[in-house]
Amino acid sequence: MCPLSPPDFQDELIRRRLEKLSKLRDEGVNPYPYRFCRTHLSRQIREDFQRLESSGQQVAIAGRVMSIRQHGKAGFAHLQDPAGRIQIYVRQDTLGEAFAIFKLLDIGDFLGVVGKVFRTKTDEITVAASQIELLCKAIRQLPIVKEKDEEGKKTIYDQFSGKEQRYRQRYIDLIVNPEVKELFQCRFRIISTIRRLLDEQGFLEVETPVLQSTYGGAYARPFRTNHHALDISLYLKISPELYLKRLVIGGMEKVYEISKNFRNEGIDRTHYPEFTMLEVYQAYADYNDMMELTEEIFERTACEICGRTQIQYQGGEIDLSRPWRRLRMVDALKQYADIDVETMSDEQLLSLLRARHLEVKGEPARGLIINALFEGLVEEKLIQPTFIIGHPRETTPLCKSDRENPIYIERFEPFVAGCEFGNAYSELNDPLLQRELLEQQAQSRQIDDEIPPVDNDFLRAIEYGMPPTGGLGLGIDRLVMLLTNQTSIRDVILFPQMRPES
RNA sequence: GCGCCCAUAGCUCAACUGGUAGAGCAACGGACUCUUAAUCCGUAGGUUCCGGGUUCGAUUCCCUGUGGGCGCACCA
Numbered sequence: 280m281c282p283l284s285p286p287d288f289q290d291e292l293i294r295r296r297l298e299k300l301s302k303l304r305d306e307g308v309n310p311y312p313y314r315f316c317r318t319h320l321s322r323q324i325r326e327d328f329q330r331l332e333s334s335g336q337q338v339a340i341a342g343r344v345m346s347i348r349q350h351g352k353a354g355f356a357h358l359q360d361p362a363g364r365i366q367i368y369v370r371q372d373t374l375g376e377a378f379a380i381f382k383l384l385d386i387g388d389f390l391g392v393v394g395k396v397f398r399t400k401t402d403e404i405t406v407a408a409s410q411i412e413l414l415c416k417a418i419r420q421l422p423i424v425k426e427k428d429e430e431g432k433k434t435i436y437d438q439f440s441g442k443e444q445r446y447r448q449r450y451i452d453l454i455v456n457p458e459v460k461e462l463f464q465c466r467f468r469i470i471s472t473i474r475r476l477l478d479e480q481g482f483l484e485v486e487t488p489v490l491q492s493t494y495g496g497a498y499a500r501p502f503r504t505n506h507h508a509l510d511i512s513l514y515l516k517i518s519p520e521l522y523l524k525r526l527v528i529g530g531m532e533k534v535y536e537i538s539k540n541f542r543n544e545g546i547d548r549t550h551y552p553e554f555t556m557l558e559v560y561q562a563y564a565d566y567n568d569m570m571e572l573t574e575e576i577f578e579r580t581a582c583e584i585c586g587r588t589q590i591q592y593q594g595g596e597i598d599l600s601r602p603w604r605r606l607r608m609v610d611a612l613k614q615y616a617d618i619d620v621e622t623m624s625d626e627q628l629l630s631l632l633r634a635r636h637l638e639v640k641g642e643p644a645r646g647l648i649i650n651a652l653f654e655g656l657v658e659e660k661l662i663q664p665t666f667i668i669g670h671p672r673e674t675t676p677l678c679k680s681d682r683e684n685p686i687y688i689e690r691f692e693p694f695v696a697g698c699e700f701g702n703a704y705s706e707l708n709d710p711l712l713q714r715e716l717l718e719q720q721a722q723s724r725q726i727d728d729e730i731p732p733v734d735n736d737f738l739r740a741i742e743y744g745m746p747p748t749g750g751l752g753l754g755i756d757r758l759v760m761l762l763t764n765q766t767s768i769r770d771v772i773l774f775p776q777m778r779p780e781s
Numbered sequence: 782g783c784g785c786c787c788a789u790a791g792c793u794c795a796a797c798u799g800g801u802a803g804a805g806c807a808a809c810g811g812a813c814u815c816u817u818a819a820u821c822c823g824u825a826g827g828u829u830c831c832g833g834g835u836u837c838g839a840u841u842c843c844c845u846g847u848g849g850g851c852g853c854a855c856c857a
Binding site: 280281290291292293295296346348349350351352353354355357366368369370371372385386399400401403405419420421422423424425426427428434435436437438439440441442443444446455497498499500542544545547548549550638640647650651654670673674675702727729730777778780 | 791792825851
């Protein structure tokens with residue numbers, strides 16, 4: 280791997296480039312000029328080729344040099360700009376002295392080119408350079424990836440594929456692997472689509488603290504830090520939930536936050552310690568409204584990225600169009616695991632749990648056992664979009680009881696492709712019950728270190744009255760994985776966490 | 782935390798059962814004014830991840846470490 284240290288001037292490849300750099304300076308070329316006036320992107324030239332060619336108009340393009348083919352007193356190169364690649368053609372007799380720049384050019388340099396467009400003998404749209412300007416000399420060598428197009432079949436040679444280096448030096452990955460750039464463009468289009476949708480519906484985007492003196496809204500081990508001036512310990516937010524509810528209490532009736540949540544846990548294909556979460560709260564709404572919103576978000580983002588709501592994921596088709604199936608957790612257990620938990624005693628459930636090598640932390644309450652069975656035996660089988668509803672009361676203290684049957688709550692989790700994508704409630708707003716449930720839960724903190732402490736200010740806030748509210752959390756990284764057909768969360772995160780180099 | 786796998790030139794990869802490394806691309810010199818994995822001729826490039834061990838001899842076998850990947854566990 281390219282060394283992390285400052286450029287080693289003894290290194291042959293770097294030394295050669297430094298030599299070229301000083302040659303350029305000797306010839307009066309500034310290798311790091313200030314600006315360049317670009318008139319066209321490569322795509323615009325391709326789209327508007329007929330007109331540009333017949334009018335003989337000059338275009339000015341700029342980009343990174345990705346290939347060079349020297350031909351003595353002429354040459355070709357490809358420039359890569361944000362819209363793709365385009366070939367340039369240079370001739371010594373046209374460029375005169377500036378041809379020296381071309382001769383000293385390396386792959387990875389930035390170049391500005393002015394010229395007319397034409398088609399080569401082999402039919403490639405090309406800019407015939409009348410002027411070239413070096414815009415940046417690179418002193419490290421990029422990995423060279425070559426492609427061959429043969430009857431529509433694209434063969435890639437020497438693809439830059441080592442995961443470690445791609446993650447550590449994502450900038451290289453973005454330069455040489457065009458599909459990686461496209462993937463991240465998708466990521467940010469998904470996020471902006473969600474913003475647009477919520478903004479259209481009158482939601483206000485807000486920000487809540489990352490540094491919190493107490494943490495809550497989820498079960499997770501937090502990251503700890505400290506603030507010098509205040510001389511206090513702080514925690515990085517594990518969830519924005521309790522703050523967003525304070526805003527609803529404060530009269531901000533429709534709010535959302537696209538938030539990094541920090542959970543001090545392991546990394547695997549679907550978990551990442553600083554993941555991105557959308558949380559939405561809407562006053563006077565319940566979890567049914569949140570289900571509709573969820574469906575809408577999936578539909579809109581799928582259409583934005585895939586053009587339709589039927590998407591391909593890992594070889595299977597997933598139909599994200601609404602309405603999604605709603606399935607009670609106990610029915611899901613019946614259907615997918617052939618377990619009828621409603622007819623079983625606590626003891627039977629517990630022995631079943633053990634027989635399947637599943638676990639519940641701390642006191643194995645009936646509802647938690649049912650939840651663990653569901654997670655262990657059913658989740659991965661929920662391929663087509665499904666709202667799992669009817670969670671047991673014990674699974675969370677922040678949710679209203681089911682209006683029909685109080686041993687369950689008005690919660691849902693959306694599942695797609697065997698993976699949980701979020702969590703939503705008819706939010707609990709009974710201040711006395713809220714206090715009771717949070718205090719009761721906090722008593723188990725000794726047994727389960729992921730249970731958060733009681734947030735007394737949150738309880739106080741609830742006591743001032745929170746309207747009926749629907750709340751929704753959606754994992755953005757997982758949504759991006761789904762819509763871009765990725766199986767590892769690190770592939771949808773620009774700079775995944777790694778142990779430091781050397 | 783546990784298990785399996787991987788680490789060789791700037792990149793992608795070779796090297797049979799142990800005999801101190803080889804190719805393509807990139808780089809460098811030369812030729813070439815429509816090439817496109819440009820081509821042709823030539824050149825150079827390596828602490829084989831670090832450290833130990835076995836051996837006459839280790840890229841290869843063993844151990845420790847480092848980094849990474851995958852799976853399991855954890856992640857309501």
